[in-house]
Amino acid sequence: MSKIGFISATRISVIAGHTFTQLVRMKVFYFLVVFAVIVLASQFVDMSTLGAVKAVEQNLRVMKGAGFFAMNMFSVILALSATALLLPKDIEDRTLYTILCKPVPRLDYLIGKLLGVVALVTVGLLVMDGLFCLILNIRVEAMVAEQADLLTRMGRSAEVIESHAAAIREQGVTWSLQAGVIAVLLKAIVVASIALLVSTFSTSTIFTIIITVVVVLIGLIQAEARDYFLQQQSLGMSSPMLEMTRWISLLFPDFKLLGIEDGVINGERVSWSLLGRVSLAGVLYAAIYTVLSWFVFRRKEL
Amino acid sequence: MAGKEVAAVEIVDLVKEYPSSFRRKMYRAVDEVSLRIEQGEVYGLIGPNGSGKSTTMKALLGLVAPTSGLCKVFGCDSMKVDARQHVGFLPENPYFYKHQTAEETLKFYGRLCGMRGKQLAMRIDALIELVSLQDARKRRLGGYSKGMLQRVGLAQAMIQEPQLLVLDEPTAGVDPVGSRQIRNLIFQLKEQGVTVFLCSHLLEQVQEVCDTVGIIFNGKMVQQGSLSELTSVDSHTEILVEDMDEATLAKVREVIEQGGGELLASGAPRRSLENLFIEIANQCGEEAR
Numbered sequence: 001m002s003k004i005g006f007i008s009a010t011r012i013s014v015i016a017g018h019t020f021t022q023l024v025r026m027k028v029f030y031f032l033v034v035f036a037v038i039v040l041a042s043q044f045v046d047m048s049t050l051g052a053v054k055a056v057e058q059n060l061r062v063m064k065g066a067g068f069f070a071m072n073m074f075s076v077i078l079a080l081s082a083t084a085l086l087l088p089k090d091i092e093d094r095t096l097y098t099i100l101c102k103p104v105p106r107l108d109y110l111i112g113k114l115l116g117v118v119a120l121v122t123v124g125l126l127v128m129d130g131l132f133c134l135i136l137n138i139r140v141e142a143m144v145a146e147q148a149d150l151l152t153r154m155g156r157s158a159e160v161i162e163s164h165a166a167a168i169r170e171q172g173v174t175w176s177l178q179a180g181v182i183a184v185l186l187k188a189i190v191v192a193s194i195a196l197l198v199s200t201f202s203t204s205t206i207f208t209i210i211i212t213v214v215v216v217l218i219g220l221i222q223a224e225a226r227d228y229f230l231q232q233q234s235l236g237m238s239s240p241m242l243e244m245t246r247w248i249s250l251l252f253p254d255f256k257l258l259g260i261e262d263g264v265i266n267g268e269r270v271s272w273s274l275l276g277r278v279s280l281a282g283v284l285y286a287a288i289y290t291v292l293s294w295f296v297f298r299r300k301e302l
Numbered sequence: 303m304a305g306k307e308v309a310a311v312e313i314v315d316l317v318k319e320y321p322s323s324f325r326r327k328m329y330r331a332v333d334e335v336s337l338r339i340e341q342g343e344v345y346g347l348i349g350p351n352g353s354g355k356s357t358t359m360k361a362l363l364g365l366v367a368p369t370s371g372l373c374k375v376f377g378c379d380s381m382k383v384d385a386r387q388h389v390g391f392l393p394e395n396p397y398f399y400k401h402q403t404a405e406e407t408l409k410f411y412g413r414l415c416g417m418r419g420k421q422l423a424m425r426i427d428a429l430i431e432l433v434s435l436q437d438a439r440k441r442r443l444g445g446y447s448k449g450m451l452q453r454v455g456l457a458q459a460m461i462q463e464p465q466l467l468v469l470d471e472p473t474a475g476v477d478p479v480g481s482r483q484i485r486n487l488i489f490q491l492k493e494q495g496v497t498v499f500l501c502s503h504l505l506e507q508v509q510e511v512c513d514t515v516g517i518i519f520n521g522k523m524v525q526q527g528s529l530s531e532l533t534s535v536d537s538h539t540e541i542l543v544e545d546m547d548e549a550t551l552a553k554v555r556e557v558i559e560q561g562g563g564e565l566l567a568s569g570a571p572r573r574s575l576e577n578l579f580i581e582i583a584n585q586c587g588e589e590a591r
């Protein structure tokens with residue numbers, strides 16, 4: 001008898017591909033229409049550019065902020081609900097029996113499910129990103145033209161006009177913006193892996209969603225909380241809460257580590273090394289939660 | 303598999319306890335069951351609902367971990383993934399992904415077993431024909447009837463040509479014609495040397511196909527043995543005759559009594575309702591053609 005490998009790329013891709021089609025056929029992509037409406041609506045927020053470059057930048061910031069907010073929300077909701085639905089459904093429908101009684105290690109199954117959700121979120125995010133960049137670019141070019149027109153009438157030199165245009169474009173579609181989108185994807189992946197972990201021991205989809213949301217919220221505020229208690233301590237007020245935040249940081253993800261959109265929205269450049277670090281942190285978190293899921297799932301009675 | 307023949311299935315003192323809501327006591331679903339199935343044998347496990355048949359099978363497939371005891375498939379511990387290479391399993395009331403067609407479902411399971419390409423495509427064609435789903439192969443399973451799902455389940459279990467088939471209530475919810483087909487299929491598999499382990503609470507069907515039978519009650523194996531051993535009544539002999547008149551019957555009775563025996567019963571043998579139904583169904587089928 002030949003040995004079955006522990007992790008097989010083919011098997012994982014079969015399960016991932018299957019999960020992806022399953023989700024697509026559940027028609028989850030309809031939500032993209034809602035996204036399109038939000039991005040289009042953000043276009044019409046305060047169109048008065050009134051000359052000043054600062055106001056132009058402010059406008060673009062609002063638009064980018066809305067775009068990233070929508071992308072964040074949608075990718076997280078998609079990752080969370082898809083993952084929270086899949087595993088309980090497989091157990092309830094007993095489709096899991098027919099999969100696990102084939103020579104499929106349980107770890108392969110979990111990784112396959114997770115990657116299927118990740119593929120889905122990636123495709124959704126690519127579409128959203130494309131749409132967002134397209135509209136943002138149209139807006140930026142319109143502003144550049146408007147400014148150029150204005151400055152020419154004011155009799156400014158070509159160099160001044162050019163530098164203004166560059167300043168505006170800096171706030172538009174850039175590589176740093178794409179790095180921000182990658183960070184959004186990473187967050188969604190971490191959320192999906194948390195939902196996967198919770199769903200290995202939870203008994204219902206709704207429980208999985210609630211617990212995951214709580215974990216994500218703790219992950220979002222834990223950095224602030226730690227900073228706050230550290231500050232308190234430096235003021236001479238030691239509190240047991242500081243110790244607790246240390247423990248929390250061991251168990252819960254620190255989403256602040258993955259947040260680079262704030263800078264991106266302000267038009268800051270994202271360096272390769274920062275993007276690398278953020279990606280590493282995201283993948284590491286997802287890997288840790290997947291291994292933990294496997295620990296629970298390995299011995300689970302079906 | 304070199305060396306001496308290992309048993310296809312070997313279960314030794316299997317105990318499976320489930321936590322019960324009743325205080326802290328554990329509920330024993332399977333209580334020290336032992337059984338051995340040689341290669342090529344058809345083994346039937348019978349018992350009422352809730353007697354632990356499915357649990358025994360799940361333990362054999364590593365879906366649940368035994369509380370104590372041991373399950374082996376071709377000599378390999380069930381809890382290891384390797385044990386599942388040569389096993390096909392049809393769960394009780396199988397349920398598949400509704401969004402897939404029969405063809406896609408089989409492809410999915412085949413690829414999980416490491417099959418692909420032309421070999422897989424040919425295997426799928428053969429299986430779909432075997433379970434007669436040709437007309438429905440491109441339809442999504444969401445619209446399948448219970449019996450059709452059961453057949454998809456069978457095809458899925460056989461996808462990698464396993465040496466052992468584990469069938470949990472293979473004929474539950476299937477009409478008599480369908481269950482006759484499944485029975486014939488089991489005969490066919492047996493000829494090919496495949497070991498079959500099935501369970502059912504329908505005694506007739508088990509009687510028809512199985513070499514060996516185990517009777518399980520409340521998680522305990524009550525009796526086990528070859529079918530002929532278990533069902534023959536040693537002191538009785540059956541004679542079946544065609545076209546006999548009363549006079550001959552009287553003579554036969556005389557002969558028997560001379561030999562010191564006693565004629566207990568005579569009359570037309572009853573055909574089972576199942577047989578009658580199948581005969582009619584077959585007739586109607588031929589007329590329709």
Ligand SMILES: Nc1ncnc2c1ncn2[C@@H]1O[C@H](COP(=O)(O)OP(=O)(O)O)[C@@H](O)[C@H]1O
Pocket residue numbers: 301302320321329330331349350351352353354355356357358
């Ligand atoms: N996951 C489970 N948790 C608790 N009890 C279970 C579980 N699965 C089965 N049982 C109990 O174990 C007993 C045997 O079940 P089962 O093996 O399905 O019986 P059968 O297949 O013979 O009808 C039943 O009384 C059932 O209630």
Ligand SMILES: [Mg+2]
Pocket residue numbers: 352355356357394470
């Ligand atoms: Mg059962």
